[in-house]
Structure formats: structure tokens, C-alpha cells
Amino acid sequence: MGERGDPRIALAWENNADLYEIVFNANGLRYWREERAFVAMDPPPPYYSDLSLLPRADTSDALDAIRTRLTRNPDPFSVKDGNNRLDLAPLGFRVLFDASWVRADGDAISHADEGWMRIETSPALEHWETAWNRGGSPADRRIFVPDILNDPRIAIFGRADGVGFLAGFIANRSSDCVGLSNLFGRPDSEVIATAAALSSDFGDGLPVVSYSSGDELTAMMRYGFQELGPLRIWIKDL
Secondary structure, X not given: OOXXXXXXXXXXXXXXHHHHHHHHHXXXXXXXXXXXXXXXXXXXXXXXXXXXXXXXXXXXXXXXXXXXXXXXXXXXXXXXXXXXXXXXXXXXXXXXXXXXXXXXXXXXOOOOOOOEEEOOOHHHHHHHHHHHHHOOOOOOOOOOOHHHHHOOOEEEEEEEOOOOEEEEEEEEEOOOOEEEEEEEOOOOHHHHHHHHHHHHHHOOOOOEEEEEOHHXXXXXXXXXXXXXXXXXXXXXXX
């Protein structure tokens, strides 16, 4: 599928690139972004790709750029293929995971549950990231540093249990949608519905976009999200 199928998928791609910008800027990492790709000039944070293809990317140009990168730098390299158009296996890549872009419009989103808070201080952010790590995303360094809280395009939410967080997610707002990412906690109706509702509220009613797979994708589809198209993450190890 991709932009040649449902045109709404391109909005999700661009929103994800907006999140990359926020995270890279907060961490002081260099990058360049144009209509075809987001490219990390410094090693990206854990779970972020070196190259993310955007809607206007040309397949042959992307392959040439990847070959050039591999020739100049043998370090591990990851590629986010926004609509699963590339076959990078001949270049020594393996598939890290497959996922689907999803979207929920305002009329499909229910009200938020109580007990959730927006993360607004450095100590709370550190506790939130610790819980996110334990929830299935271990990392060897901080990704969501305090400076990220200064960007008005992003909001981080968590459900506290007194000493930490049981669940959480990130919302990032673009001009035409709001992204939902870094979801942790049980992928049940309460977590999914609340994440969607709070994200939509943060975006003043904009549609909510994300990508997901497995049980989480099944749960999101059950609670108001629609599947837009495929996504594949490739990685080349040393």
C-alpha cells in the first residue's frame, strides 16, 4: 500500500519524522531532513533509525543512498521503510520487525480514564523512562532527556502507581495529526482508549496516528483504529 493507496499514510510518516526531530534536537544530535528522507548524521538514540524514508522517496535513489552509506561507514545501520517497498536482504540487512500504520479519527475515540498525568518535571520524566525501559524497551542510555519537555509539540503521559508508572505513552502534534508512540503497559481497552483520547485532546481533536504490531495492533484495531498500510524496519549488524 503506502501513499499510492491510502493518502492518509503520508501524514503518519511525516508526523513520525516530526517526533524524530524533537528527540534529536533534545539530545543535541545532528540530522538532515527533506521531502524524501530523515537522515541521522550522528548515531541515533536507541530505537531510532539511521534512515527513515518519507512519502516522496524514490526506491532506486534510496537504494543508491544506502549503498553509499555502507561503503563509507561499516557501522550498524537501520532503515525505516515507511511502506515496505525495499528489499535490503541482498545488501546484508535483516528484518527487525514489521508493523502497520494506524489511525483513529475523533469520532472513534472515547473519553480518557482517570489516574493519568502529564509528565512536566525532570524527576517524573526519569521515573517514566525507567518504567518504559522495564515495559519492554531496555536502553543503555537516556533518550527522553529533560530538554524534550520544553518542546510544545510533545506531551508525555503516564499512569502512576505511587512509586513509578504502570503505563504511559508519548503524543507529538503535527499540523494535521497527532502521533501516539512509546506506549507501554497492558494493551487493553483502558490503556489504548486513554492514550488515544489524551493524544486527541493534546492535538485539539486532530486524528491520532501510530504504528503497531502483534497484540497491541489487535487491541488498537478493536478500540477505534484503522489500519492504513505496512511498515518495515531493516537493520544491518556488524
